[in-house]
Amino acid sequence: MSAVSDRLPTFPWDKLEPYKKTAAAHPDGIVDLSVGTPVDPVPDLIQKALVDAADSPGYPTVWGTPALRDAITGWVGRRLGAREVTHRHVLPIVGSKELVAWLPTQLGLGPGDRVAYPRLAYPTYEVGARLARADHEVYDDPRDLDPDGLKLLWLNSPSNPTGKVLSQRDLTEIVAWARAHGVLVFSDECYLELGWEADPVSVLHPDVNGGSYDGVVAVHSLSKRSNLAGYRAAFLAGDPAVLGPLLEIRKHGGMMTSAPTQAAVVAALSDDTHVQEQRERYASRRAVLREALLSHGFRIEHSEASLYLWATRDESCWQTVAHLAERGILVAPGDFYGEAGRNFVRVALTATDERVRAAVQRLS
Numbered sequence: 001m002s003a004v005s006d007r008l009p010t011f012p013w014d015k016l017e018p019y020k021k022t023a024a025a026h027p028d029g030i031v032d033l034s035v036g037t038p039v040d041p042v043p044d045l046i047q048k049a050l051v052d053a054a055d056s057p058g059y060p061t062v063w064g065t066p067a068l069r070d071a072i073t074g075w076v077g078r079r080l081g082a083r084e085v086t087h088r089h090v091l092p093i094v095g096s097k098e099l100v101a102w103l104p105t106q107l108g109l110g111p112g113d114r115v116a117y118p119r120l121a122y123p124t125y126e127v128g129a130r131l132a133r134a135d136h137e138v139y140d141d142p143r144d145l146d147p148d149g150l151k152l153l154w155l156n157s158p159s160n161p162t163g164k165v166l167s168q169r170d171l172t173e174i175v176a177w178a179r180a181h182g183v184l185v186f187s188d189e190c191y192l193e194l195g196w197e198a199d200p201v202s203v204l205h206p207d208v209n210g211g212s213y214d215g216v217v218a219v220h221s222l223s224k225r226s227n228l229a230g231y232r233a234a235f236l237a238g239d240p241a242v243l244g245p246l247l248e249i250r251k252h253g254g255m256m257t258s259a260p261t262q263a264a265v266v267a268a269l270s271d272d273t274h275v276q277e278q279r280e281r282y283a284s285r286r287a288v289l290r291e292a293l294l295s296h297g298f299r300i301e302h303s304e305a306s307l308y309l310w311a312t313r314d315e316s317c318w319q320t321v322a323h324l325a326e327r328g329i330l331v332a333p334g335d336f337y338g339e340a341g342r343n344f345v346r347v348a349l350t351a352t353d354e355r356v357r358a359a360v361q362r363l364s
Contacts, residue, residue, distance in 0.1 A: 007130045012123060012336040019325040026328025031359040033289075034332045036160075036307045036348040038227040040281060043274040046226060046264045053263035060259040062251045064092040068262045071269040076237050079272075080192075080218075082204040088240040089213060091247055092257045092265070095232035096190055096221040100124040103186065104132035106249050109151050111135075116145055117154035120162055120338045122188070125154050138338060142174055147181035158191040158200050158305035161337045161346040165198040165305045171208045179215050184242065190221040190234075193275055194282060197304035204237060213239045224307055225275050226268040233257065233265045282307065285349045285356045292363040293347065301344070309347040310334075320345045327362045 016034060023030040063069070069087040076082040076090070093099045101124050104115055109132045117125035119138040129136035134152075139145050142153055155174065157166035166174075171187075178185045187203040203209060204218050217238030223229035236243060250256075257265070268274075290300060290309055298311040313320050317333035324331055324345070332348070334341025351359070 004131070007133070008127060009123070009130075016321070016330070016333070019321050020330055022322075022325040023328050023330040028328060028358060031329045031351060031355045031362070033348045033351055033359065034330045034346075036224070036350050038224065038229050039350055039352050040227050040278065042227050042231075043268075043271075045271055045274070046228070046267050049267035050231075050260045050264040053260040056259035058259075060256050060262060062092070062254075062256045063087075063247055064257065064262050065259075065266075067266050068092060071266040072235050072237065075269040076202075076204055076218075076220075080202040080204045081206065082202070082237065083206055083211065085204075085237065086240075089237055089243065091236045091243045091250075092262065093219075093234045093236060093250075094255055094257055095223070095229075096188070096219050096234040097124055098232075098255070099219060099234065099236070100188070101128045101131060104128045104134050104152060106246055107132075107152065107184070109134040112149060113151045114149045115152045115154070116142060116150060118156055118159065118338075119340050120159065120334075121154070121156060122160050123336060143177045147183055150181070150183050153178055153183050153185050155185060155187040155203070157187070157189065158195065158198075159302070160188075160191065160306060161308055161332070161334065161341065161344075162301065162310040163191075163303035163306040163308055165195065165200050168201045168205070168207060171201060171203055175203060175209055175216060183215070185216050186219060187216070188219045190219065191224060191306040192220070193225040194279065194307060195305040196283065196286065200305055214241070215239055217242055222265060222268050225278065227278065228264070228268065231261045231264060233261050233268070235265075281353075282349050285351070285353065288360050289347060289349065289356060292360040296363040307349050309349075310344055311347055312344045314343060317342055317345050329359050329362060 072090040073085045076085050111133050113134045115129040115134050115136045116139050126136050192200045203216050209216050217236050221234040293311050300309050300311050303309045317335055321333050332346040334344030
């Protein structure tokens with residue numbers, strides 16, 4: 001076991017604990033803007049679907065019910081503009097993090113194979129490569145990478161942590177480059193519903209992929225759009241030649257979404273109203289937090305989408321974390337997401353309206 005754990009970096013959130021204790025000591029309590037975990041209620045229609053399916057004594061299937069696959073194919077067509085998506089083009093997963101962590105292993109990658117991801121990125125991309133003993137590297141523009149031995153290219157638009165959105169033109173050119181060099185593209189699009197100053201585009205859109213899903217897979221989650229982080233509900237859509245073998249591997253591994261969760265996902269993907277309502281909550285929180293941070297002397301870069309503000313005071317991120325913790329506000333240090341984030345902090349929008357108002361008052 002130690003041989004596996006020794007491949008992994010220190011779990012970053014453990015380093016934040018002393019600052020969390022400082023923030024929690026504030027007389028009015030902590031305002032936790034560090035981890036992007038939803039705090040708003042699960043919509044009633046989703047809860048009802050879960051409860052109605054609670055009497056599920058049998059094993060669920062890894063591929064999900066036909067109703068679930070119908071809901072996924074319908075949503076990617078309606079929301080992402082994907083065309084001619086069949087059940088073979090989709091695969092439910094147990095939340096997106098497990099997929100990110102285990103994808104290189106499930107693809108059969110290992111020593112000598114390379115996995116690439118953005119210079120500022122979700123740490124689990126690196127973890128996934130390490131678990132598979134594959135090589136890993138970061139990029140500013142993937143088209144500058146050496147394609148030799150590059151087996152998996154992660155895209156992330158909108159970005160976690162920066163909120164940066166790749167343009168349709170960039171996505172189109174990156175997909176074309178990857179196909180020309182035989183590189184598999186996985187596009188993490190979990191924040192696509194949360195565009196503020198940009199309209200994120202999926203790699204599943206025909207204007208990006210030319211009407212073909214060859215070598216392209218999108219990753220989507222219901223954690224943020226529908227407040228289902230506790231349900232572990234996500235899915236893949238794209239190249240059947242990739243998803244078919246993954247389905248077989250995951251069947252052998254028993255990586256199945258629970259039957260009640262599958263029913264809840266059907267309800268969630270079949271309703272757009274609750275998504276718009278949640279967007280409006282986040283938009284309101286974003287507006288007041290952004291103004292408060294700017295007034296407090298921060299500069300905000302990118303942040304045109306996603307659930308975060310990427311902010312800096314042009315100092316070490318840990319100095320900023322300490323500065324805010326003294327005011328009872330906890331944020332994530334930018335170096336959690338790569339060395340390039342050492343002077344930034346990530347400020348999440350995932351706090352109640354009351355806690356957001358408290359943060360704004362403390363920053364004023």
